[in-house]
Amino acid sequence: MAKPKISKRRFIHTLVSYFFLTLLAIITIVPFLWTLSTSLKGQNETIFSMPPKLIPENFTFENYLTVWNSLPIPLYLWNSIVLAFFGVLLPLIFCSLAAFPLARMRFKGRNFIFLIIIATMMIPGEVTMIPVYLILNKLNLIGSFAGVIIPGAVSAFGIFLMRQAFLGIPKEIEESAIMDGASVWRIWMSVLMPMVLPMMATLGILSFIGSWNNFLWPYLVLENDKLYPLTIGLYKLKGTFVTNTRLVAAGTMVALIPILAVFVFFQRYFIQGAYSSAVKG
Template identity: 75%
Template sequence: MRLEPAAVPSGPDRRIRRKRRPGVRRLISYVCLTLIAVVMILPFLWTLSTSLKGQNETIYSMPPRFIPELFTLENYATVWNSLPLPLYVWNSTVLAFFGVLLPAVFCSMAAFPLARMTFRGKGAVFLIIIATMMIPGEVTMIPVYLILNKLHLLGSYTGVILPAAVSAFGIFLMRQGFLGIPKEIEESAVIDGAGVIRIFLLIMMPMVRPMLATLAILSFIASWNNFLWPYLVIEDDRLYPLTLGLYKLKGTFVTNTRLIAAGSVIALLPILAVFISFQSYFIKGVQSGAVKG
């Protein structure tokens, strides 16, 4: 019995198969990304739904109900009238302002020489900075607390802001941005007589705005959501940020999940506003960092 050789696809058939493969891969990618997005957004939708439910409506049910039977803003009004939220929001705004400004300044100043200058030991310095990213923050929390205590900075905003004024990740992020700038631009500025400070402020910084915006967004989110460190440092209730102020809901209303959900949504609104406003810069920064990394 003689076996016939398998037919080999012709040129057009091969092209069709090649075109189908990227399409299938893209479809699989979209499906996976959609599932991930749904998993990530479900907790937020549940929190928003809980904050809009009345006191007599069931919160926990199977399957969960995301649409309230009767929409009400009573939970938000109760939280607003029970806590000095304007004071807490102002305190969080002050901490977030310096929590964004200082990392942007100091991380940029540290990253610029690591990316654009040549000096002995530059590689070793950068490796040491990157190595600190592997140390959990809880490990350094006690030493930093003791240092602040010796400096008499406990109980103040300075004690909250100073430890986060610079970060290894921020230096790494800004270094990636500076590395992406063509060397010819810097050489042209030197020929025109520009000094190091002028090159850094007037040429380099405007060209790394996507990375700077990315660092600003991440720093704002970290500062606005910071809970443990302000809880350890701040003692006066009048200096509490919003995260610590909302923590009082747990003791004030015990098991009233609706009020806790309403407070969480209030705390989330500024983060959404900042991210939506700067999302284009954030996406550019992430894309450029991924390509250069």
């Protein structure tokens, strides 16, 4: 059986698409490669050369050792892990709980409530930063991990993602569970949640990246150096890394490794969740 011929117009469209996607990938990955290369260069090698030299002449891990010995990296890493753990766990729970009735239950004003939630996405975080800070101050949460974690425990974007995932589940599955005597809580936890794992992975990755890279809010709330996450710890160097770009690059790579590991581990679920959110209404 003869293979169908690809039209010339479609071939050119595919070729142009791949060209721009490749160009975009190169633009995205070059800064990462430059940072990695800079972190592995010795003190006598040129950093800001034109064209950039991405392959160091003499590989060295001295910059990483200097960063490790100059800062309490294990402490900063542990603080970042704690903040990221709750920064992922709480949004998964609360966003799912908020999205469940908006997607699966019928009640008056459901669409209006959802529109109000979505509308809050247009409000910049800087606008609500001062009121939230004052509220946390009244609750005596300033200077604690709770003051960093609680404001990010739920988000309108997370509710939107989980609602889209719940809407894609056939109604017959829920009706069968009701006929078997399952409660609403049981349906949410044991029936629907296992079916939206790709979207949960997507929300988890995005929440992890946002929590791990969060800088401004922890910088405002945390007052004790021993509670600083890695992002603030690398910033609070008091001149150690200011003039040494190699050390800055090494510290950046240390902070980037957990994000890369999480993304690679959950990449399959992330792609499934992104695809399902694009095709479901």
